[in-house]
Amino acid sequence: MENESAPERPASSPRLTRRGRLLLIAGMAAVVATAAVLVPLLLLRDEKREPRSLLIPEGWRASQVYAAVDKALGAAPRTAEKAARTARLKLPRAARGNPEGYLFPATYPVDEKATPASLLSYMVNTAGRNFGATPTAYRDVVVASIVQAEADTPEDMGKVARVIDNRLARGMPLQMDSTLNYALKRSTLDTTHADTRINTPYNTYRRAGLPPTPIGNPGREAMNATLDPPPGEWLYFVTVAPGDTRFTDSYAEQRKNVAEFNANRRGASKNGG
Secondary structure, eight states: OOOTTSOOOOTTSOOOOHHHHHHHHHHHHHHHHHHHHHHHHHHHHHHHHSOEEEEOOTTOOHHHHHHHHHHHHTOOTTHHHHHHHHSOOOOOGGGTTOOTTOSOOSEEEEOTTOOHHHHHHHHHHHHHHHHOOOTTHHHHHHHHHHHHHHOSSHHHHHHHHHHHHHHHHHTOOOOOHHHHHHHTTOOOSOOOTTGGGOOSTTOTTTSOSOOSSOSSOOOHHHHHHHHSOOOOOOOEEEEEETTEEEEESOHHHHHHHHHHHHHHHHHHHHTTO
């Protein structure tokens, strides 16, 4: 007598033995496992086709560049800084092994072969091609780094470069807040009288001449302004408001401009700016 509880199997469907079913299951598992291995490999190959990039903005200090390199490579903090001391970077003799000013601002590719030393070398070599190797090249980079820190537009960069030249020619201290900020490892618009009395070679309020090293890494526009500033008798400048930097050769007019700057700053503070 037939078992009525068992469903009827179509005559065209071959019946698998127990061993056959086990082999089929094992085969499917192998296919799934193979696919699981292939997918990550394909993803890795796609990543290699699209290398990451590292952007170094104009004006960044070496400390900022080192931190960015460490982050891009997933390295421990200060790895790039240590590499800068041991890598054979093609720096001018006047730099005395310090790459500040020669970590050229640009976008650099970061692939699986990149190291802190290779990235820093790439930046220094790029700076060498852009800045040249003239007898005054290092001095020009020092000036350009101040120009980069003090001005926002190519037009203002040229005028700031002319102010620097004019003050140096007259034996006047540069009195640049940017050099103090570098010594104090900060970026601020507020410079106090106490700040101007600190004992550091980067205090251009107390010391005449240029600081001993660049104070950041200038770009091409800042260097162009340094090499070819417009004619002018300017000795002073102050950014009274965003987009409003005023240049003058009159100390009395400079004091008025500074007073307006301070008034704008107080107003911004009261309004929560």
